[in-house]
Amino acid sequence: MPKIVNHEERKALIAKSTWNVIARDGLEGASVRSIAKEANLSLGAVRHYFNTQEELLEFAMGLVEEQVTERIMEHTKQPQPPKQLVLNMLMEFIPIGNRxxxxxxxxxxxxxxxxxKELREDSVHQGMLSMMTQLNENGLLRKDINMEEETIHLHALVDGLALHILMGLVKLDENRIRLLIERELDRIFT
Structure with missing residues (x-):
């Protein structure tokens, strides 16, 4: 009897194997062959789903974005004060544990x-801009802030914290990170 393969699960396995290879060897080491080896699949099995390395990379990055978005949306389903909701959503961009x-x-x-030279619009920035716009429309942000500048500032803070954590040069635990982001939110919320 032939083995039944769940194609979506197989593609996700390949994408997550791509993550592992990239995290370990960088994009330079992320050949289809090394990814197939990481996924414990044949080269042909990987090529069955992805014709090119570029196609595989795009799918793997799309899965990262999808997972982060799903986690963020989970926070919106839980009743919580708006500032706490925003804090919890922003923490999803901080590389702690599995993230x-x-x-x-x-x-x-x-x-x-x-x-x-193929970088399109930044979906994280667009998401933050959308979030800030909604907060402002709901009267939750101070009236005297510049929305564009504050969105850039908040995005830079989250990206900067993420980079510092990955570099490991500044010791930041989750509580300290939450405090730093919360302090920024206190500054812009009414």
């Missing part, structure tokens, strides 16, 4: 797209 590999891979991918 570390996502951030490593994301940064490698962004660097790769920059080198190829």
């Amino acid at each position: 570390t590999i996502e951030m490593q891979v994301w940064l490698e991918y962004i660097s790769y797209k920059l080198r190829k």
Whole structure:
């Protein structure tokens, strides 16, 4: 009897194997062959789903974005004060625990797209801008803030914290990170 393969699970396995290879060896080491080996699949099995390395990388990065978005949306389903909701949502971008590999891979991918001059709009920035706009429309932000500048500031804070954590040069535990982001939110909320 032939083995039944769940194609979506197989593609996710390949994508997560791609993450592991990128986190360990960088994008330069993320050949289809090394990814197949990491996934414990044949080269042909990987090529069955992805015709090119570029297609595989795009799918793997899309899965990172999808997972982060799903976690953020889970926070919106729980009743909580708006500032706490925003804090919890922003913490999903901080590379702690299982989220570390996502951030490593994301940064490698962004660097790769920059080198190829193919970087499109930043979905994280767009998400933050949308969040800030909604908070402002609901009267939750101070009236005297510049929305564009504050969105850039908040995005830079989260990205900077993430980078510092990955570099390991500044010791930041989860409580300290929450405090730093909460302090920024206190500054812009009414």
